[in-house]
Amino acid sequence: RPFQVAIDGPAASGKSTTAKMVAQRLGFDYIDTGAFYRCVTLAALSKGINPSDPSNTGKIASIAGEAQISLETVFPERTTSSASASPPTTRVYLDSIDVSSEIRTAQVSKHVSATAAIGAVREAVLHKVRSIGANDDFAEGAATARDGLVMDGRDIGTVVLPNADLKIFLVANSQVRAERRLQELIKNGADPASGVLQVEDVRKDLEQRDELDRTRKVSPLKKAPDAVELDTSGLTIEGQVDIIVSTVKG
Template sequence: KNLFQLAIDGPAASGKSSTARIAAQRLKFEYIDSGAMYRVVTLAALRQNLSPLSLDDASKITYLAATSHIFLHTIFNPPPISHTSSSKPSLPQTLVYLNGEDVTHEIRSQEITKNISGIASNPDVRQVLVEKQRALANGIYDYEGENSSFKLDTLRKSPKGIVMDGRDVGTVVLPNADLKIFVTASARVRAIRRYKELQQQQSTTKKPLIDFNKVLEDLEKRDKSDYERKISPLKKADDAVLLDTSDMSVMEQADNIIELVLKRA
């Protein structure tokens, strides 16, 4: 299979995931959320009382990553997203399963986000996940083989390509991707986006209000660990197109990316 490979990297809350989802929907590509995989392994480790930061636990966590069944399934909405529609479009959503259990919401918690850098800087865990990511990018969705408890026919039928977003997709996972995009936005703009997201979540869960400065601080902390880690740091690939989204809406970002894909395809 020769699928068009679109790699989108960038820091937290840069808009890459929303953009990647919309682009996938409009281009009829499969969407692969590589960050969700690091989140699942973090969750699996915490549940076993393994510490992501402890060197003693590193090999146990790698074993856990290699033996856990991680399944991602993106639901694309039937009505096509168009920017002429007045109501706010809902984004394609990725359901995430750990050994058959739906952990879609649990992996987005602060607890997971706080602990993820220890997992993301473990080279053996990265190797395990990168292999799974490459298999997915090549259209091998049933790499778990017979053990898969999920129906493959729920995945996109013969996608035209794949979009994968993350931190090292263009540099490490898919160095030969057909198109690489590096999405940035100022830390302040990204913190405002994350803050609005959290506010929305809080209005449904009725949790206490968060502080904007804390959101900014957490984001800068995660930037630092993503940019500065020794193995596979967040970095623009030499041949990636830089997209600064500080002044762009998600729809404008998606339009930009789709135009670039159509030029290359």
């Protein structure tokens, strides 16, 4: 079967950028599982349904069942060195509409962990992720243009791809993560002068989301026993990509 790399870790630990660049360097596919929970959250909010209200669990579960979600990752020209490669980009479609930016808003981030704590939502997402080609069945016979797969999330090594060939658990201290996320928000058009965007607030949001992700009953965020922990607090993206790529290449 294609080689599977599972990347898990807390919010803003650099998972998706790292995973995409690892996929680019190795010629692998990339699947961002967080995007699925974000799409379900966006779909609920746009119908006026609050995912953080426990009385809405059933409604959110039906939304998860019905949502059509697809990902499209565009890999720039492949290079053998990390230095000159521009990062791949992933477009996310919800019911055929490009929601790549909408799923990254503070509003969606605030409610996404509540959505992801609902067992029926997790089942629906697992089904979708697997049907786009991420499980062992797919690996048996089916068509993949690439030699492997990199998937990132919170439960990839523990639940989604328990037999992955390489499991990485990315960590970084919360101050570093908050600073990185703040830079990302600014890059995506948030106004740092608005006063709303303080690194302290970003840090609190991340810590709150991690707490919900770690303590939920179903598939909580945790390191798989056979995962390699990589602390990226002092590493650059290129540095962490190099470590993972060379581990895959052995």
